[in-house]
Amino acid sequence: MTRTSRIHNFGAGPAVLPQSVVEEVASALPNLMESGIGLCEISHRSETFQRVVDSAMERVRRLLTIPEDYTVLFLQGGASLQFYMSALNLLKPGEQADYLITGGWSQKALKEAQRVGDAQSRWDDFSNGFKAVPQQGEYTIRDGAVYLHYTSNNTLYGTQYQRHPDSGGKPRVLDASSDIAGVPLDVSAHDLIYAGAQKNLGPSGVTLVILSPWALSRVGNDLPTMLDYNVHASKGSLFNTPNTFGIFVLDCVFKWLEDNGGLAGSIERNQAKASLLYDELDSSEFWKPHASKDSRSVMNITWRLHNKELESVFLHEAENAGLGGLKGHRSVGGIRASMYNGCPIESVEALVAFMQEFRVRHT
């Protein structure tokens, strides 16, 4: 189907960006900040681009209230590289690290950490279909654990921690790829946070990494250069050519977030969007929401219908109505609406109106 206008995009990532950001990026393509050089053509060593990096760093520090002595990096390789890189930098061979397994991403993070040290799952919801995240007291942390790793939001299953999990006094390492800057986050209660940008912050190909002084102090001396946090930190994320395009888009999104009420505004909008959809899902047995109520995500909402045929009809009719990206992850099936920071409430209103009409017609 060819389209002349933008759909309501519920894709799980890369995800929809605010319209004004898309337009700002488009206008920078031929000429970035009146430098006479296009956004994808400018040197990362230029003064103009340095202004972009500095601005993005300052904005994200303000937006997330990042403590002054923490380091911010814009790296490449996605969150998937951080699965390994975080463990490689924080653990010495044989040392222990504890993981909470709440879905496919934390499984992958654990697997990579096991290449480095004694990384262990301390809680795993696999047998329950990953419907929930652990509650206080449902797991223990080993005395010797160097850190606790968790995934704050689980895109595949639509679950999310409602508060930072107890780490028994150990440093927290967080994969915040799918809810960064969209839910409350106490950065100072963590020692390492990483997030691929393509869901809540910008395009793919750039990863936000936030490190405490403790995290940097753990880094060994003989790591492969590109996998060494200290190398990137000492060069202000410009050790090698970074994703210049991605960092510019990040700066635009951070500015958009600041102009729209900062983190508090973002949290409020995301809660309002999620409430609209959960209200519809809870209104009738017609829908079968996946996540346990105490673990529901505001970013990815997943549900099923009574049978697969009806799910296919739903997806097909939604697509025709200009509602896209709703097919559940291939490992889970069903329906998934991803509603990250860039998703406007109008899109959710359109989805809920479609669902109400669909429910009445098929009941």
Ligand SMILES: *Cc1c(COP(=O)(O)O)cnc(C)c1O
């Ligand atoms: C999407 C996602 C990833 C994968 O990120 P890549 O940038 O593709 O490596 C990892 N963790 C979480 C929580 C995600 O949502």
